[in-house]
Amino acid sequence: MALFSTEALVLRGHKLGETSRIVVLLTRERGKLRAVARGARGKRPRYRSALEPLSEVKVSLYGRQGAELLRLGEAELLHSAFRTSERGLDAALFLSGCAELLDAFCPEGEAEERVYRLALAVVRAAEAGSSPTLLARYLEVWLLRLHGLYPALDRCAACDGPLEPSGALHYHRAAHGFVCGACRPASGPELDARSRALVAAILSQPPTALAGELAAASPELESFHRELIGAHLERELRAPRVIREASREGAR
Secondary structure, eight states: OOSEEEEEEEEEEEEETTTEEEEEEEETTTEEEEEEETTOSSSSOSSGGGGSTTOEEEEEEESOTTOSSEEEEEEEEEEOSHHHHTTOHHHHHHHHHHHHHHHHHSOBTOOOHHHHHHHHHHHHHHHTTOOHHHHHHHHHHHHHHHTTOSOOSSBOTTTOOBOOSSSOEEEEGGGTEEOOGGGOOOOSOEEOHHHHHHHHHHHHSOGGGOOGGGGGGHHHHHHHHHHHHHHHHTSOOHHHHHHHHHHHHHHO
16 A cells, blocks of 8 residues: 555656666655655656656655655656756756755755745746846745744844844855844945845745846845855755856857
C-alpha cells in the first residue's frame, strides 16, 4: 500500500542508474521529500512531463515512515509550468530560481502550508504573465518573512522605537534590522523610498497585482535580499548569478 498520497510541486531531480531519477518534491502535507522515480528515463519514460521542475502533481509515495528516500508510485500531472518557461528567457530563469530558492529554504519533512501556497501563487502569476522580476522579489520577501528573517519596516531593531513611515530605510547588520535616526549610523545597506514602497506593496497585495512600474526598484532590493539569503543559508545560490550574467549578456 502507498505510504500516502499528496499534492506536490517538483523542485528538481537527478539521474539514478540507467532509467531512474531521484526527484525532490515539495509536498503539501509533509514538506520537502525525496523519492526514487523508477522508469522515469529511457525510450518510454513512465512519467513523461509530470516530473519537470515546478510541475504540480498528485503523487503516491511508498516506503517506511520517516525514511530519507521514498519510492514514487503514480504521479498525476495537475498543472505544468512548461508553457510559462516558453514565454522567454526571463520567465525560464525565474522558474529555475524559484525552484532553487524553495529547495534551499524548505527543510526536509516539515510541512509548511503557507510556503506551499506561496509557491503555487507565484508560479500561477508567472503563467498569467506577471513580471518575472517582480515575482522573484515577491518570493524572496515572503520566504524570508515566513521564516522570521525579514526585518520590520516600522520598528527600530536597536531601540524598538517607531521608524519614519516613509523615506529610506537604513539596515544595521549587527541589529539584524532597520534602525532609526537616533540609533544610526547603520552599517548598511540603505533601501531608498522606491524599494521600501515595493516591499510594502508585496506585503499587502497578491503577486498578480504588482504593477510593472515597481520593477525599477528591483535591483537594489535584489541586492539586499541576496545578502539576507546568503547570511541565512551561508552560501550563494546559483540561479541569481546565472540571471545576472544573462542580463549582462542581453545588455550588450
